[in-house]
Amino acid sequence: MEKITYELGDIVRLKKKHPCGSFNWEILRVGMDFRLKCQGCGHLILIPRTKFEKMVKGKVENQPKN
Known part of the structure; x- marks a missing residue:
C-alpha cells in the first residue's frame, strides 16, 4: 500500500463530518x-x-485561489 504524504495547505476529507456539517x-x-x-x-x-x-x-x- 502506498503511503500518502500530506503537506501544509492540503485540504483533506475526513470520514465523519464536523457538527457544522463540513467534511473538509x-x-x-x-x-x-x-x-x-x-x-x-x-x-x-x-x-x-x-x-x-x-x-x-x-x-x-x-x-486555485483567485
Whole structure:
C-alpha cells in the first residue's frame, strides 16, 4: 500500500463530518501532531498522527485561489 504524504495547505476529507456539517479540513501543521482547520466554521483542532491517519478519507483536489 502506498503511503500518502500530506503537506501544509492540503485540504483533506475526513470520514465523519464536523457538527457544522463540513467534511473538509485544511492542514496547518504536519508532524507527530496535525493541526487542522475546519473549512466550514474555522474551528481548529490538534490531533495525533495515528488518529489522523485513521480518520482521513483522502485529499481533496485544491482549487486555485483567485
